Amino acid sequence: MGLETVFGHSYLTTRLDEAVNWGRKYSFFQYPFVTACCGMEFMSVWASTYDIARFGAEYPRFSPRQADVLFVVGTVNEKLAPVLKRVYDQMCEPKWVVSFGVCATSGGFYDNYATVQGIDKIIPVDIYIPGCPPRPEAVLDALVKLQEKVARESVLDRKYK
Amino acid sequence: MNSYLLGTFRAKFPDATLETHAFRGDETVTIKKEALALAAAWLRDDLGFDFLMDLTAVDYLPREPRFELVCHLYSSKHNYRLRLKCPVGAEDPQVDSLTGVWSGANWFEREVYDMFGLKFRGHPDLRRILMYDGFEGYPLRKDYPLKKRQPRIAHRD
Amino acid sequence: METKKQELPKNWTLENLEDGRLVLNMGPSHPAMHGIVRVLLTVQGERVVDSDVEIGYLHRGFEKTCENVTYNQCVPYTDRLNYVSPFINNVGFALTVEKLMGIETPARCQYIRVIMSELSRLTDHLTCLGANAMELGGFTVYFYLINAREALYRLTDSAAGGRVTPAYTRVGGLSRDLPPDFKKNTAEVLKTVRRNLADADALLTRNRIFYDRLRGTGHISKEDAVALSFTGPVLRSTGVPLDARKATPYLVYDRFDFDIPVGSEGDNYDRYLVRMEEMRQSMRIVEQALAQLPEGPVNHPDYGVILPPKEEVYGNIEALMAHFKLTFEGVKPPKGEVYQAVEGGNGEVGFYLVSDGSGNPWRLRVRPPCFPLTGGLSQMIKGAYIADIVSTFGQVNMIGGELER
Numbered sequence: 160m161g162l163e164t165v166f167g168h169s170y171l172t173t174r175l176d177e178a179v180n181w182g183r184k185y186s187f188f189q190y191p192f193v194t195a196c197c198g199m200e201f202m203s204v205w206a207s208t209y210d211i212a213r214f215g216a217e218y219p220r221f222s223p224r225q226a227d228v229l230f231v232v233g234t235v236n237e238k239l240a241p242v243l244k245r246v247y248d249q250m251c252e253p254k255w256v257v258s259f260g261v262c263a264t265s266g267g268f269y270d271n272y273a274t275v276q277g278i279d280k281i282i283p284v285d286i287y288i289p290g291c292p293p294r295p296e297a298v299l300d301a302l303v304k305l306q307e308k309v310a311r312e313s314v315l316d317r318k319y320k
Numbered sequence: 321m322n323s324y325l326l327g328t329f330r331a332k333f334p335d336a337t338l339e340t341h342a343f344r345g346d347e348t349v350t351i352k353k354e355a356l357a358l359a360a361a362w363l364r365d366d367l368g369f370d371f372l373m374d375l376t377a378v379d380y381l382p383r384e385p386r387f388e389l390v391c392h393l394y395s396s397k398h399n400y401r402l403r404l405k406c407p408v409g410a411e412d413p414q415v416d417s418l419t420g421v422w423s424g425a426n427w428f429e430r431e432v433y434d435m436f437g438l439k440f441r442g443h444p445d446l447r448r449i450l451m452y453d454g455f456e457g458y459p460l461r462k463d464y465p466l467k468k469r470q471p472r473i474a475h476r477d
Numbered sequence: 478m479e480t481k482k483q484e485l486p487k488n489w490t491l492e493n494l495e496d497g498r499l500v501l502n503m504g505p506s507h508p509a510m511h512g513i514v515r516v517l518l519t520v521q522g523e524r525v526v527d528s529d530v531e532i533g534y535l536h537r538g539f540e541k542t543c544e545n546v547t548y549n550q551c552v553p554y555t556d557r558l559n560y561v562s563p564f565i566n567n568v569g570f571a572l573t574v575e576k577l578m579g580i581e582t583p584a585r586c587q588y589i590r591v592i593m594s595e596l597s598r599l600t601d602h603l604t605c606l607g608a609n610a611m612e613l614g615g616f617t618v619y620f621y622l623i624n625a626r627e628a629l630y631r632l633t634d635s636a637a638g639g640r641v642t643p644a645y646t647r648v649g650g651l652s653r654d655l656p657p658d659f660k661k662n663t664a665e666v667l668k669t670v671r672r673n674l675a676d677a678d679a680l681l682t683r684n685r686i687f688y689d690r691l692r693g694t695g696h697i698s699k700e701d702a703v704a705l706s707f708t709g710p711v712l713r714s715t716g717v718p719l720d721a722r723k724a725t726p727y728l729v730y731d732r733f734d735f736d737i738p739v740g741s742e743g744d745n746y747d748r749y750l751v752r753m754e755e756m757r758q759s760m761r762i763v764e765q766a767l768a769q770l771p772e773g774p775v776n777h778p779d780y781g782v783i784l785p786p787k788e789e790v791y792g793n794i795e796a797l798m799a800h801f802k803l804t805f806e807g808v809k810p811p812k813g814e815v816y817q818a819v820e821g822g823n824g825e826v827g828f829y830l831v832s833d834g835s836g837n838p839w840r841l842r843v844r845p846p847c848f849p850l851t852g853g854l855s856q857m858i859k860g861a862y863i864a865d866i867v868s869t870f871g872q873v874n875m876i877g878g879e880l881e882r
Contacts, residue, residue: 373827
């Protein structure tokens with residue numbers, strides 16, 4: 160609950176949105192929740208060839224309280240599900256979730272007693288990246304899409320408690 | 321060497337040996353489960369099988385005895401491999417633990433317990449390893465359905 | 478719904494805790510634990526008194542799944558066992574089924590499998606050492622080594638059509654032959670790898686900080702390592718020269734000249750040195766294999782084993798029927814059981830296959846080299862500083878997909 164809610168959807172808030180979103184979208188602090196094979200491609204995205212730093216999202220925070228974007232990289236099974244939920248709950252608003260690879264998106268070709276059929280069964284997801292694992296180009300594309308999504312948000316959208 | 325190893329084994333454990341064979345170069349001994357720990361200790365100490373490469377089980381439902389414990393041994397001294405098996409019935413799924421012979425058996429046996437529900441007498445810390453507490457049943461048993469999930473937290477819709 | 482409470486081992490109640498001791502939880506999502514594993518520590522000050530390693534956070538039912546698919550459908554699943562060296566798993570699985578069926582692939586196929594396995598070993602060790610260096614503060618080295626890995630990924634991508642998960646082998650052959658300019662590209666890539674390795678070597682090997690954090694930590698004796706079923710670089714660092722490529726040669730490994738590096742102390746620094754040397758040996762093998770690479774087919778000639786070429790399928794009824802049967806029912810090995818070991822990045826990867834004569838495996842068990850290693854982790858970190866766990870864990874090179882399957 161901030162001062163901006165007093166103004167409602169007016170000129171002031173749209174100008175404020177632009178300023179805030181510009182800042183947010185070019186400085187994602189990410190929490191890499193790396194579990195499986197996709198982590199290998201995640202490392203590649205990080206490294207010099209693809210260089211995620213060009214998009215301002217290279218800085219990993221291993222404390223969920225300091226992170227904006229949760230990258231769920233790889234398969235999540237039933238044993239891990241409470242851990243993921245807890246990490247997500249500990250993140251502060253505003254927060255976004257990227258589901259990296261098909262296992263996180265839908266369980267992929269693991270459809271058995273152990274695996275969760277997509278992390279959206281546990282937490283809400285903003286961007287899904289297909290691929291097993293996705294190529295680094297796909298990850299960068301998803302990051303740009305997330306930036307576009309963030310740019311469309313309004314400071315009034317999120318319910319601050 | 322082929323028949324020598326199996327022959328020596330049969331001579332040492334004439335009553336406990338159920339079957340020996342060599343298929344595609346893999347030499348196999350099947351013994352009664354009562355003699356497992358004894359045979360394992362003898363194989364390590366006298367025949368030099370210093371590595372317990374693998375310990376696992378197979379579910380042969382509906383055959384009786386239903387389970388089979390399978391150990392793959394390797395001798396670095398003789399550069400030789402041996403498969404040691406013992407049948408385990410479903411009504412009394414208990415075997416002697418091999419942790420006293422090879423300390424590496426600890427986690428392997430925990431996994432077999434977790435996946436098949438075979439119990440190991442004398443194991444120092446027998447509890448689930450891959451699945452979680454509260455998980456019911458043993459997933460690698462043939463009568464456990466492939467897609468039967470037991471979530472720890474409620475799923476969203 | 479309440480989260481089901483995790484039960485602790487018997488000696489872990491807080492009442493049993495002696496004065497001055499503290500229980501510390503590391504993981505499952507921890508920055509220095511690449512992979513997800515949980516370590517419960519009892520510490521006295523900075524020293525680890527006791528620990529309990531809990532795994533299973535990446536258990537995804539590989540073995541149960543494989544019982545429900547055909548043999549060739551298992552191949553993509555094997556990619557994701559040790560996803561840092563996927564070709565080695567592919568090769569191990571294919572060799573196991575071929576052993577059960579009693580068939581042998583053409584020479585060219587065997588050479589290609591060797592080349593791909595060794596390139597995979599390179600990516601494995603590069604990732605392991607890069608991540609290890611990063612966790613110990615050497616971020617630059619990470620970039621150098623990942624750069625080399627990137628070059629290797631592009632190379633394997635050109636051959637198999639996948640960077641991390643290639644699914645290159647089939648029972649009785651390969652999914653495709655090597656691309657025409659593979660030899661030339663490999664020579665260039667190996668040049669890059671050598672340059673990056675030299676850089677990493679210069680930055681790490683005689684680096685005071687790196688040396689001090691690795692030397693003497695994570696120590697294990699030769700006897701303990703053998704009793705705990707250790708294999709691979711961790712076993713070899715204690716001075717046991719066991720390597721499945723030399724001990725029980727498979728494919729055409731007996732035709733190459735290469736050495737098995739061993740350590741003497743059994744600590745993390747020796748593991749680092751062993752891995753560095755293994756990469757050089759792998760490159761030697763690749764170069765020899767490429768020089769000897771014979772021409773000819775890559776697949777077994779029998780259409781009961783391998784899919785016939787497309788032009789045959791469209792032009793002749795036998796091939797069409799073979800294609801149909803193989804696609805729907807898969808290859809059918811005879812009844813029986815076999816165990817085949819290959820040398821993976823972390824040690825002996827063993828496949829134990831039980832067949833009932835149908836198109837699906839009755840049981841497919843993988844002996845994961847990480848599993849005993851992680852089981853022995855408690856022993857390796859006992860008495861060490863908390864900070865040493867990071868270097869020891871890094872050198873154990875736990876790969877979740879293989880550990881928990």
